[in-house]
Amino acid sequence: MTPDRQPTLHGELVTIRPLRPDDWDAVYAVASDPLVWELHPVKERWQEPVFRKFFDEALACGGGLAILDKATGAVIGSSRYDFWVPEEDEIEIGWTFLARAYWGGTYNREVKRLMLDHIHRFVNRVVFLVGQDNHRSRGAMAKIGGTLIPGRNHRGGGQVFPDHVVYEICRP
Secondary structure, X not given: XXXXXXXXXXXXXXXEEEOOHHXXXXXXXXXXXXXXXXXXXXXXXXXXXXXXXXXXXXXXXXXXXXXXXXXXOOEEEXXXXXXXXXXXXXXXXXXXXXXXHHOOOHHXXXXXXXXXXXXXXXXXXXXXXXXXXXXXXXXXHHHOOOEEOOOOOEOOOOOEOOOXXXXXXXOO
């Protein structure tokens, strides 16, 4: 069964919905904060031309998602599902970022829980590529139950990222 990579998901704190071209201003307002990317391997992602490419790729992949604060309706970040590998029963969740006001774990945990609960209906394994030096994201992976896959630094299909590590969360 083909995974639904653009669901609308509702939690207590957030609503996750398909990313749209008209989300540009709101999403870039969050992404233009250099501190959002300071530990990321692509530290320049806060710059408009760099982020424009990122945003366009999110739209083109068919799995880009906007994250909204349920209380206010404001866009507070983005994530996506991509690189579904049917023969490995695997998909990647990644490219997730939140406005700094929403850091601290509670919102990220709900985003990931909603995304995992949804996609595990379609695939067994979800992988996450994380910058090897991004201790903030690596800590977040541990908090949501991610298991480091020793020696793996590639996504499904084989594209290698030498400055990344890979975590997995399998269907319960």
